[in-house]
Amino acid sequence: MSRSEQLFERAVTCIPGGVNSPVRAFRSVGLNPKFISRADGAYIYDVDGNRYTDYVGSWGPMILGHNNQEVREAVIRAAENGLSFGAATEAEVEMAELICSLVPSIEMVRMVNSGTEAVMSAIRAARGYTGRDKIIKFEGCYHGHSDALLVKAGSGVMTAGVPDSAGVTAGCTKDTLSAVFNDLESVENLFRENDGKIAALIIEPVAANMGVIEPEEGFLQKLRELCTDNGTVLIFDEVITGFRLQTDGAQGYYGIRPDLTTFGKIIGGGMPVGAYGGKREIMECVSPVGNVYQAGTLSGNPMAMAAGLAELRILRDNPSIYGHINSLGDLLRRSLRDLFEKYGKNYQVTGTGSLCCVFFTGTRVTGYGTAKTSDTEEFSRYFRYMIEHGIYLAPSQFEAVFLSNAHTKEDIAEMLNVVEGYLKEAATRP
Numbered sequence: 563m564s565r566s567e568q569l570f571e572r573a574v575t576c577i578p579g580g581v582n583s584p585v586r587a588f589r590s591v592g593l594n595p596k597f598i599s600r601a602d603g604a605y606i607y608d609v610d611g612n613r614y615t616d617y618v619g620s621w622g623p624m625i626l627g628h629n630n631q632e633v634r635e636a637v638i639r640a641a642e643n644g645l646s647f648g649a650a651t652e653a654e655v656e657m658a659e660l661i662c663s664l665v666p667s668i669e670m671v672r673m674v675n676s677g678t679e680a681v682m683s684a685i686r687a688a689r690g691y692t693g694r695d696k697i698i699k700f701e702g703c704y705h706g707h708s709d710a711l712l713v714k715a716g717s718g719v720m721t722a723g724v725p726d727s728a729g730v731t732a733g734c735t736k737d738t739l740s741a742v743f744n745d746l747e748s749v750e751n752l753f754r755e756n757d758g759k760i761a762a763l764i765i766e767p768v769a770a771n772m773g774v775i776e777p778e779e780g781f782l783q784k785l786r787e788l789c790t791d792n793g794t795v796l797i798f799d800e801v802i803t804g805f806r807l808q809t810d811g812a813q814g815y816y817g818i819r820p821d822l823t824t825f826g827k828i829i830g831g832g833m834p835v836g837a838y839g840g841k842r843e844i845m846e847c848v849s850p851v852g853n854v855y856q857a858g859t860l861s862g863n864p865m866a867m868a869a870g871l872a873e874l875r876i877l878r879d880n881p882s883i884y885g886h887i888n889s890l891g892d893l894l895r896r897s898l899r900d901l902f903e904k905y906g907k908n909y910q911v912t913g914t915g916s917l918c919c920v921f922f923t924g925t926r927v928t929g930y931g932t933a934k935t936s937d938t939e940e941f942s943r944y945f946r947y948m949i950e951h952g953i954y955l956a957p958s959q960f961e962a963v964f965l966s967n968a969h970t971k972e973d974i975a976e977m978l979n980v981v982e983g984y985l986k987e988a989a990t991r992p
């Protein structure tokens with residue numbers, strides 16, 4: 563039995579499903595998880611010594627590749643001064659100044675410990691600011707695992723087919739309204755039916771947690787207008803897209819200025835982190851200035867600030883990184899489409915920048931309904947073939963392929979070679 567299998571046997575006896583986050587389990591693809599011992603650059607290694615080219619990147623933070631020397635050394639230096647003080651630090655000020663300087667819509671920002679916390683807090687601030695209760699979210703968008711947001715959610719809940727989690731009371735979700743991504747009419751109807759009651763509209767500007775679905779031309783602009791007209795706070799959840807598409811994220815890429823933005827992942831360089839920020843007049847509702855309470859023992863933790871600052875400074879000072887990862891993304895999407903055409907497969911390749919996804923369906927994927935038309939059995943076969951051939955993808959149909967600065971054209975060529983192997987094998991199936 564492999565060491566991964568041995569660890570899994572132990573893990574399932576004391577951790578639910580053997581994993582600390584459901585998306586790490588390989589259940590939906592009919593396998594047990596690989597246990598990872600280390601990672602470097604574009605590669606991760608399991609406890610059995612197998613090397614994989616990694617296209618998960620810790621679900622987003624490792625945009626520079628794994629174990630980046632500058633980030634690692636910044637953390638080691640910070641650790642030498644102590645792990646946590648629960649008090650204000652210079653690094654927190656530097657982090658806030660850096661985020662405000664890179665993202666024009668952010669006038670003030672508060673650090674928290676995860677994307678989930680960032681979203682919970684941003685919504686509370688929006689409710690405190692507007693004095694309203696209701697929020698709009700989009701089917702298939704995932705904003706972490708807080709109660710009110712587990713309504714037709716994406717990511718792991720979409721994979722498990724239970725987008726409304728057990729354990730969430732009707733009371734917790736009664737003010738959460740669901741709209742359809744890329745369907746303006748569904749949003750307009752909610753505004754009309756709930757006139758003057760909607761505190762916030764939250765959206766992943768690129769729906770990365772349901773397979774990297776891009777907004778259609780003008781969709782985000784129209785949402786901006788609807789929110790302005792209705793006195794509703796527009797929140798962009800940029801936990802995945804923040805500092806990934808470019809330094810000012812999807813909002814810079816699409817030219818939209820949200821009122822609040824949530825961050826996570828990249829701003830922590832691999833350490834647990836989150837942040838929410840935006841308009842000063844909304845952020846000043848947060849305690850101790852205003853009476854919207856939000857707190858955290860480890861918020862602004864020195865290790866997380868050190869890793870995040872190092873990562874963000876590298877991204878700020880080396881714009882060519884975005885040129886590299888985005889052109890690899892273009893190459894991957896184009897080449898996958900060519901391969902699928904060559905083998906007569908009408909599969910959909912979605913994504914933008916350094917994010918990508920393949921849907922096993924002939925239907926153009928624009929939102930939750932069409933995403934769900936993908937043949938997840940086919941995805942499972944594809945996943946198993948890829949991992950057997952050294953390509954580590956997210957073990958879920960609806961998660962993104964993440965590229966990093968450590969990936970090369972040669973890595974992409976290797977991946978395409980394996981995809982072609984899969985297509986050839988699939989062609990021999992009865």
Ligand SMILES: N[C@H](C=O)CCC(=O)O
Nearest residue numbers: 583584585621717718771
């Ligand atoms: N899609 C999720 C967040 O981005 C993946 C991470 C997790 O839930 O563990």
